[in-house]
Amino acid sequence: MTEFEVTPWEVKGEVDYNRLISIFGVKKIDEKVLDLMRKVFGEIPFYVRRGIFYSHRDLDVVLQDYLNGLPFYLYTGRGPSGPMHLGHIIPIMFTKYIQEKVDTILLLQVTSDEKYMYHETMTKEQIKSYTIDNIRDILALGFDVEKTYVIDDIRHINYLYQLAISVARRITYSTVRATFGFTGDTNIGMIFYMSIQATPAFLGYFIDNKFKHCLIPAAIDQDPFWRLTRDIANKLGFPKPSQIHGKFLPSLKASGKMSTSQPETALYLSDDKKAVRRKILDAFTGGQATAKLQRELGGNPDICTVYAYYKYIFEEDDKKLMERYEKCKSGTILCGECKQELISRVCAFLQKHQENKEAITESDVEAYMLDNKLKFEELIKAYEMLR
Amino acid sequence: MTEFEVTPWEVKGEVDYNRLISIFGVKKIDEKVLDLMRKVFGEIPFYVRRGIFYSHRDLDVVLQDYLNGLPFYLYTGRGPSGPMHLGHIIPIMFTKYIQEKVDTILLLQVTSDEKYMYHETMTKEQIKSYTIDNIRDILALGFDVEKTYVIDDIRHINYLYQLAISVARRITYSTVRATFGFTGDTNIGMIFYMSIQATPAFLGYFIDNKFKHCLIPAAIDQDPFWRLTRDIANKLGFPKPSQIHGKFLPSLKASGKMSTSQPETALYLSDDKKAVRRKILDAFTGGQATAKLQRELGGNPDICTVYAYYKYIFEEDDKKLMERYEKCKSGTILCGECKQELISRVCAFLQKHQENKEAITESDVEAYMLDNKLKFEELIKAYEMLR
Numbered sequence: 001m002t003e004f005e006v007t008p009w010e011v012k013g014e015v016d017y018n019r020l021i022s023i024f025g026v027k028k029i030d031e032k033v034l035d036l037m038r039k040v041f042g043e044i045p046f047y048v049r050r051g052i053f054y055s056h057r058d059l060d061v062v063l064q065d066y067l068n069g070l071p072f073y074l075y076t077g078r079g080p081s082g083p084m085h086l087g088h089i090i091p092i093m094f095t096k097y098i099q100e101k102v103d104t105i106l107l108l109q110v111t112s113d114e115k116y117m118y119h120e121t122m123t124k125e126q127i128k129s130y131t132i133d134n135i136r137d138i139l140a141l142g143f144d145v146e147k148t149y150v151i152d153d154i155r156h157i158n159y160l161y162q163l164a165i166s167v168a169r170r171i172t173y174s175t176v177r178a179t180f181g182f183t184g185d186t187n188i189g190m191i192f193y194m195s196i197q198a199t200p201a202f203l204g205y206f207i208d209n210k211f212k213h214c215l216i217p218a219a220i221d222q223d224p225f226w227r228l229t230r231d232i233a234n235k236l237g238f239p240k241p242s243q244i245h246g247k248f249l250p251s252l253k254a255s256g257k258m259s260t261s262q263p264e265t266a267l268y269l270s271d272d273k274k275a276v277r278r279k280i281l282d283a284f285t286g287g288q289a290t291a292k293l294q295r296e297l298g299g300n301p302d303i304c305t306v307y308a309y310y311k312y313i314f315e316e317d318d319k320k321l322m323e324r325y326e327k328c329k330s331g332t333i334l335c336g337e338c339k340q341e342l343i344s345r346v347c348a349f350l351q352k353h354q355e356n357k358e359a360i361t362e363s364d365v366e367a368y369m370l371d372n373k374l375k376f377e378e379l380i381k382a383y384e385m386l387r
Numbered sequence: 388m389t390e391f392e393v394t395p396w397e398v399k400g401e402v403d404y405n406r407l408i409s410i411f412g413v414k415k416i417d418e419k420v421l422d423l424m425r426k427v428f429g430e431i432p433f434y435v436r437r438g439i440f441y442s443h444r445d446l447d448v449v450l451q452d453y454l455n456g457l458p459f460y461l462y463t464g465r466g467p468s469g470p471m472h473l474g475h476i477i478p479i480m481f482t483k484y485i486q487e488k489v490d491t492i493l494l495l496q497v498t499s500d501e502k503y504m505y506h507e508t509m510t511k512e513q514i515k516s517y518t519i520d521n522i523r524d525i526l527a528l529g530f531d532v533e534k535t536y537v538i539d540d541i542r543h544i545n546y547l548y549q550l551a552i553s554v555a556r557r558i559t560y561s562t563v564r565a566t567f568g569f570t571g572d573t574n575i576g577m578i579f580y581m582s583i584q585a586t587p588a589f590l591g592y593f594i595d596n597k598f599k600h601c602l603i604p605a606a607i608d609q610d611p612f613w614r615l616t617r618d619i620a621n622k623l624g625f626p627k628p629s630q631i632h633g634k635f636l637p638s639l640k641a642s643g644k645m646s647t648s649q650p651e652t653a654l655y656l657s658d659d660k661k662a663v664r665r666k667i668l669d670a671f672t673g674g675q676a677t678a679k680l681q682r683e684l685g686g687n688p689d690i691c692t693v694y695a696y697y698k699y700i701f702e703e704d705d706k707k708l709m710e711r712y713e714k715c716k717s718g719t720i721l722c723g724e725c726k727q728e729l730i731s732r733v734c735a736f737l738q739k740h741q742e743n744k745e746a747i748t749e750s751d752v753e754a755y756m757l758d759n760k761l762k763f764e765e766l767i768k769a770y771e772m773l774r
Contacts (some may be wrong), residue, residue: 032410034701037405042405089612112546113552116552116556117552117555117556120556120557123773123774124549124553124770124771124772124773124774125771125772128771154548154549154552155620157544157545157548158544158545161541162498162511162541165500165503165504165541165576168504168576168579169507169574169576170507170574170579171502171574171575172573172574172575173560173569173571173572173573173574173578174571174572174573177571177577182560183560184559184560184561184564185559185560185561186559186560187555187556187557187558187559187560188555188558188559188560188563188578188581188582189552189556189579189582190556191560191575191578192555192575192576192578192579194575195576210680215654240708286654368552377693383511384511384512384515385511385512386510386511386723387510387511
């Protein structure tokens with residue numbers, strides 16, 4: 001049994017995603033949910049087919065209600081403590097997919113306050129700079145400006161605080177200690193913070209009261225936030241937010257999650273061709289020690305980080321992915337070939353991404369910002385009706 | 388030894404103010420401070436002469452620096468969880484006195500968020516209603532609109548939050564647990580809250596960087612907040628806020644602080660003549676059981692709540708107060724006379740107060756509100772320079 005630990009702020013060891021399901025008390029996506037997905041999306045979404053989004057809370061309820069004419073809105077987020085890498089965009093891409101399929105609104109929370117309070121040596125200037133940069137990276141993926149609301153916690157605190165204090169007074173220290181493993185050394189900002197992350201799970205109902213549910217696609221490490229948010233939702237008069245949970249894109253350096261503290265383990269959205277080439281050529285694979293051995297014994301795609309990139313992002317065609325898998329196993333493809341092909345796909349993707357990002361102006365960004373989209377006075381009046 | 392407990396949220400038992408000085412680690416106002424006060428104010432202020440404001444932190448430094456041409460600003464506050472009584476206005480009146488004497492700015496924080504989070508059954512509507520009502524009561528005391536900034540935590544959270552998270556990440560749970568006696572059952576809003584109450588101790592430097600100090604006149608139960616704020620002030624690049632601490636106006640019903648949960652123990656600013664009369668006639672005094680005994684043995688003004696009201700508010704003339712004291716001791720004045728005289732003074736005061744309050748329009752109030760006085764964009768830019 002490999003030891004591992006998953007919190008919203010740190011992932012340690014080799015994650016056993018099946019065990020995580022029982023640790024977190026969530027549900028695996030089963031045939032019933034797949035069937036509902038086929039009905040709602042007209043297909044099993046790419047990330048679900050590949051097992052990348054694999055567990056949930058009440059997703060079946062959300063999809064069934066949607067089929068009965070009761071719409072949901074979407075909420076996902078990003079913690080702006082560094083440059084974004086390919087792993088970060090997977091939940092965001094999946095959220096975009098759902099948004100387009102069901103034509104709904106999306107709240108995109110950038111947790112500037114959390115990252116400032118968690119990284120006790122980072123400055124406000126650094127956090128602000130990552131906040132702006134990360135928002136531009138996210139918007140470069142292409143979101144409907146009419147239906148997408150970007151929330152910067154610090155900038156938009158006046159849109160969040162009244163909801164946050166309604167959450168906060170219903171959550172005790174014992175609860176957050178048990179949920180997040182906080183200790184006496186934890187700062188009081190981090191202790192309060194879950195109240196802020198909870199707010200977009202309710203804010204959507206103030207934007208349009210037609211919504212029956214809030215669905216949160218996010219990496220599974222965020223689940224503890226939603227568990228607590230669900231516990232107090234009904235007390236506040238809201239539905240419990242539902243989730244669909246994703247796995248982490250593996251590190252390029254053997255097992256583990258990609259990590260900003262180890263830049264060589266991740267492909268950043270800002271990496272140039274040279275960096276991409278260097279990192280992929282250095283990546284851990286499931287290949288044998290020599291080409292000769294590889295041809296004789298075959299490789300192991302199940303542990304290969306290069307293969308993982310194809311599976312998570314760079315091979316959309318299931319048949320071609322399976323062919324690559326079989327060719328690896330049978331030794332008819334060598335690691336060098338797989339790496340070269342991946343380098344060219346990643347470079348093409350990043351070049352396009354960087355061009356998209358470059359084209360985004362400040363006023364493009366502003367058009368997505370919550371304070372430019374919501375009527376503050378009306379919102380505050382509605383908040384005051386909350387108990 | 389009488390047992391007592393003083394926290395910012397509850398005062399239990401008979402407070403021993405001298406012991407509180409050593410429990411809180413503050414200093415008694417001594418001859419040196421009195422001498423500085425004479426120089427700064429041209430007199431020993433009423434509340435200090437009467438021993439009502441009696442201890443401090445660094446008040447000597449603030450006054451000495453002021454005499455050397457280095458100004459300070461003032462900060463005090465009010466928790467809007469109910470109607471205000473006479474006890475509540477004592478620190479505010481003292482603050483007004485100082486403001487007028489040294490011609491400085493005052494930040495007046497109304498802690499709507501704190502009271503909402505502390506009183507877990509109160510609604511947002513109730514808190515908002517008390518917030519508006521309490522602000523009108525405070526402004527009815529007469530403040531220079533040019534130099535007085537009213538902060539409503541909920542309304543002005545976007546002016547406070549960036550400062551608050553700078554405080555929050557430097558304060559651990561262990562620290563607030565030890566300071567405030569928090570437990571696992573404490574809600575996470577209350578745990579975070581001291582960060583919000585700390586902010587006006589720094590905000591003044593952003594309004595005018597000429598200030599060398601912040602001085603906080605407040606009841607001594609608030610001291611734990613300032614102790615923590617002082618601990619982290621230098622880390623944030625600010626001077627430690629200084630304090631002058633007041634005692635509580637005693638309850639009308641024998642010993643203890645006046646209490647909103649026991650309306651008969653306090654004279655409210657909104658009380659009519661009938662209520663004032665009833666409460667004062669029912670008040671606990673130091674008198675004897677009969678008029679005859681009183682004339683023979685004399686009364687005890689030291690334990691008399693009626694006498695306390697003269698001392699705290701309703702007899703400005705030291706000589707006349709002393710006469711009343713002696714007359715009581717010698718039995719030449721009876722409780723009934725003292726009460727009748729107090730009733731007429733309180734009624735006159737409250738009638739004037741209620742007329743003043745009535746005359747305050749919504750736009751009068753707005754003129755004091757922080758967001759109508761500060762340039763938000765400039766403030767935020769300055770905040771972003773904070774570590």
